[in-house]
Amino acid sequence: MQHYISQLNEAQQQPVFQKDGPMIIIAGAGSGKTRVLTVRISYLMSLGVDAFNILALTFTNKAAREMKKRIADIVGTNEAKNLWMGTFHSVFARILRSEADKLGYPSNFTIYDTQDSVRLISAIIKEMQLDKDIYKPKQVLSRISSYKNSLITVKAYLNNPELQEQDAMSKKPRLGEIYANYVDRCFKAGAMDFDDLLLKTNELLNRFPDVLAKYQDRFRYILVDEYQDTNHSQYLIVRALSDRFQNICVVGDDAQSIYAFRGANINNILNFQKDYENVKTYRLEQNYRSTKNIVEAANSIIDKNKTKLDKVVWTANDYGAKIKVHRSVTDGEEGRFVAGEIFEQKMRNQMINGQFAILYRTNAQSRAMEDALRKRDIPYRIYGGLSFYQRKEIKDVLCYLRLVINPKDEEALIRVINYPARGIGDTTIEKLTVAANHYKRSIFEVMENIDKIDLKLNSGTKQKIDDFVTMIKSFQVINEQQDAFVLTEHVAKKTGLIQELKKDGTPEGIARIENIETLMGGIKDFIEGQREIDGARGALSEFMEDVALATDLDRDTGDDDRVALMTIHLAKGLEFPYVFVVGMEEDLFPSAMSMNTRSELEEERRLFYVALTRAEHQAYLTYAQSRYRWGKLTDAEPSRFIEEIKDEYLEYINPLDTGYRYKPTIDLDIFGDIDKSKLRLAKPTAGMPPKKYGDEPVSSLNIRKLKPIGNAPSNNTNLFDSKLTIGNVVIHERFGKGEVVSLEGTGADKKAEIKFEVGGIKKLLLRFAKLDVI
Numbered sequence: 225m226q227h228y229i230s231q232l233n234e235a236q237q238q239p240v241f242q243k244d245g246p247m248i249i250i251a252g253a254g255s256g257k258t259r260v261l262t263v264r265i266s267y268l269m270s271l272g273v274d275a276f277n278i279l280a281l282t283f284t285n286k287a288a289r290e291m292k293k294r295i296a297d298i299v300g301t302n303e304a305k306n307l308w309m310g311t312f313h314s315v316f317a318r319i320l321r322s323e324a325d326k327l328g329y330p331s332n333f334t335i336y337d338t339q340d341s342v343r344l345i346s347a348i349i350k351e352m353q354l355d356k357d358i359y360k361p362k363q364v365l366s367r368i369s370s371y372k373n374s375l376i377t378v379k380a381y382l383n384n385p386e387l388q389e390q391d392a393m394s395k396k397p398r399l400g401e402i403y404a405n406y407v408d409r410c411f412k413a414g415a416m417d418f419d420d421l422l423l424k425t426n427e428l429l430n431r432f433p434d435v436l437a438k439y440q441d442r443f444r445y446i447l448v449d450e451y452q453d454t455n456h457s458q459y460l461i462v463r464a465l466s467d468r469f470q471n472i473c474v475v476g477d478d479a480q481s482i483y484a485f486r487g488a489n490i491n492n493i494l495n496f497q498k499d500y501e502n503v504k505t506y507r508l509e510q511n512y513r514s515t516k517n518i519v520e521a522a523n524s525i526i527d528k529n530k531t532k533l534d535k536v537v538w539t540a541n542d543y544g545a546k547i548k549v550h551r552s553v554t555d556g557e558e559g560r561f562v563a564g565e566i567f568e569q570k571m572r573n574q575m576i577n578g579q580f581a582i583l584y585r586t587n588a589q590s591r592a593m594e595d596a597l598r599k600r601d602i603p604y605r606i607y608g609g610l611s612f613y614q615r616k617e618i619k620d621v622l623c624y625l626r627l628v629i630n631p632k633d634e635e636a637l638i639r640v641i642n643y644p645a646r647g648i649g650d651t652t653i654e655k656l657t658v659a660a661n662h663y664k665r666s667i668f669e670v671m672e673n674i675d676k677i678d679l680k681l682n683s684g685t686k687q688k689i690d691d692f693v694t695m696i697k698s699f700q701v702i703n704e705q706q707d708a709f710v711l712t713e714h715v716a717k718k719t720g721l722i723q724e725l726k727k728d729g730t731p732e733g734i735a736r737i738e739n740i741e742t743l744m745g746g747i748k749d750f751i752e753g754q755r756e757i758d759g760a761r762g763a764l765s766e767f768m769e770d771v772a773l774a775t776d777l778d779r780d781t782g783d784d785d786r787v788a789l790m791t792i793h794l795a796k797g798l799e800f801p802y803v804f805v806v807g808m809e810e811d812l813f814p815s816a817m818s819m820n821t822r823s824e825l826e827e828e829r830r831l832f833y834v835a836l837t838r839a840e841h842q843a844y845l846t847y848a849q850s851r852y853r854w855g856k857l858t859d860a861e862p863s864r865f866i867e868e869i870k871d872e873y874l875e876y877i878n879p880l881d882t883g884y885r886y887k888p889t890i891d892l893d894i895f896g897d898i899d900k901s902k903l904r905l906a907k908p909t910a911g912m913p914p915k916k917y918g919d920e921p922v923s924s925l926n927i928r929k930l931k932p933i934g935n936a937p938s939n940n941t942n943l944f945d946s947k948l949t950i951g952n953v954v955i956h957e958r959f960g961k962g963e964v965v966s967l968e969g970t971g972a973d974k975k976a977e978i979k980f981e982v983g984g985i986k987k988l989l990l991r992f993a994k995l996d997v998i
């Protein structure tokens with residue numbers, strides 16, 4: 225143990241040595257927060273704290289597994305076995321299972337994934353005969369989700385006129401009814417959605433003091449990683465559980481709070497001191513992950529945010545290479561650059577694929593990267609797209625298995641009742657659903673009693689329904705006697721799923737069969753893993769629990785050597801020697817949807833901070849001047865985030881002879897008599913020599929470095945060819961509101977004199993000016 229502690233610096237050792245009481249570790253990226261948690265848990269155990277009494281909550285299950293493995297290395301596998309570690313969702317799903325009856329749920333409750341939830345909401349909207357263009361199912365779900373995460377139950381909602389009014393104003397006056405129906409249907413189906421796992425845990429701890437006392441007594445030491453991204457619901461759970469012993473240790477970095485859009489509340493970290501008494505605050509300042517260039521560049525970015533805690537991050541590491549900035553004309557070219565660079569670095573520096581990560585703002589950006597990597601034969605893995613378990617064929621199998629465990633599971637039933645086709649058509653399903661709603665029973669129960677209810681079905685249909693029920697029941701019998709592998713094999717065959725795919729015969733069909741085989745392999749591994757632990761039978765329900773909460777990250781065994789592709793959100797907490805942050809363009813990153821308020825923009829900036837700080841040795845920022853978005857070729861300009869980094873940390877690697885070059889001939893008067901330093905300083909991205917322009921060093925403010933606001937000249941749809949007229953009121957990105965007072969020139973040379981409310985008259989060249997007419 226001593227050995228591991230001595231590997232920490234002094235600032236890191238302090239929180240390890242504080243055994244009891246509330247504590248918070250606030251520190252920047254790469255400063256060893258996660259490592260401190262790992263050593264702290266091991267140290268607690270070495271002091272005699274029982275593993276059973278320690279609860280550690282992490283951001284992903286993969287992070288929990290890795291942490292557990294490290295702890296096992298320190299304290300021994302057997303000792304580490306009983307630690308409770310995992311995400312909020314997985315830990316509390318487990319607790320809810322054993323306490324489900326108190327809340328009126330079966331212990332075998334199903335966990336609905338987002339697909340299930342969206343489908344159910346769509347069905348409800350349809351049944352209520354509402355317009356699905358106004359009541360967009362995904363939007364409705366996200367609204368309900370935010371209510372649940374703020375602990376606003378249906379009852380609370382109905383007692384809150386303000387919320388109702390707010391929804392009515394956004395043309396959704398019946399949202400409350402949808403919410404009520406949704407909750408009701410989930411309950412009847414014996415199902416919880418992801419948010420319920422937290423909401424119901426809160427309910428459990430609030431309503432049943434004895435249950436609360438039991439878990440308070442159990443979890444005497446609670447540790448939370450990535451605390452900055454906990455939402456209100458999670459926050460309350462942690463508070464309740466830690467209330468008795470107050471042995472709560474949270475670590476986080478306010479600068480990495482990136483889930484506000486999903487309800488994470490940065491105040492949880494800011495208010496920690498107020499929530500507990502005698503809180504010890506620790507700060508770690510030394511970054512061990514990245515080069516000086518990366519650390520300092522990251523600091524310079526986050527400095528731009530107003531809302532932040534003061535923090536120092538420094539590193540003793542070398543300066544390392546500068547951050548490379550690359551411009552390309554199209555997103556395709558961007559992909560080729562990234563793939564080419566990986567290829568070269570591998571050759572030159574003997575790197576392996578697993579040392580590279582490509583990070584992007586949105587999943588859609590992966591396609592161009594994938595194409596380019598494939599052409600270079602570079603193996604890669606995309607994380608966080610459609611999870612393996614959500615692929616159609618896999619989900620089909622899983623839904624049969626879900627029905628075996630919980631026949632009330634309506635979403636599973638609807639999905640497989642007529643797949644493969646067995647002659648139970650839509651009309652029949654509708655009749656069954658109506659009857660189920662009428663009798664307040666599940667559809668399966670209606671099906672079990674099909675002979676006793678008159679639904680005006682012909683005898684053939686009744687027989688088919690009966691056959692289906694019998695089939696599911698026969699699976700249940702097998703499930704009682706055999707392990708999950710045997711059962712799944714049986715299900716795949718007996719339901720006709722495999723035959724259906726074989727019949728298909730296309731390469732996709734074959735790939736689907738292979739996926740099912742992969743699933744079978746996964747089940748086998750799971751069973752064997754279980755047997756190793758405690759000689760368990762390898763019950764289906766436990767496997768399904770794992771599956772329901774698995775993310776794509778969790779399937780990563782780290783065995784195969786691949787380039788990692790993922791969104792920045794998913795990359796939180798991870799590190800890679802080489803990191804490409806691609807799509808560094810205005811409207812993409814920062815996202816057009818997150819630029820309405822300063823706080824949204826600051827969240828985007830934190831996201832950029834997270835992205836950059838994943839890199840150990842080398843970071844790349846790449847952008848394209850045009851990109852296919854929503855099926856259209858759109859022009860793009862470099863992200864403001866590139867410009868926010870001090871020049872000294874950047875290296876521009878574009879060849880000089882391609883693309884747009886800034887032409888000093890452009891009439892510089894377009895800027896009017898404004899303070900030049902307020903203009904965005906154009907980095908010599910545009911093919912200019914990186915170090916010098918003319919004879920002046922780039923570091924001195926030089927008018928020729930000022931790039932006009934807007935994109936490189938192109939025949940895009942800028943305002944210069946539009947119908948801007950004298951008297952128009954416009955909004956300028958930087959100067960604010962103004963009125964057009966005169967116009968001159970034509971086409972690309974068209975200029976407007978605009979009188980801004982603040983700053984007076986400015987003459988702007990319209991092809992560059994970012995103006996909106998209001």
Ligand code: ATP
Pocket residue numbers: 231232233236251252253254255256257258259260477480511512513796797798799837
């Ligand atoms: P993030 O904010 O990104 O989650 P973090 O603060 O959790 O980062 P860690 O992931 O724990 O940081 O540590 C970053 C890297 O630095 C890891 O590779 C870790 O092993 C290493 N590291 C941490 N502390 C030390 C130390 N005292 N000596 C050497 N390496 C260290």
Ligand code: MG
Pocket residue numbers: 257258259797
């Ligand atoms: Mg960490």
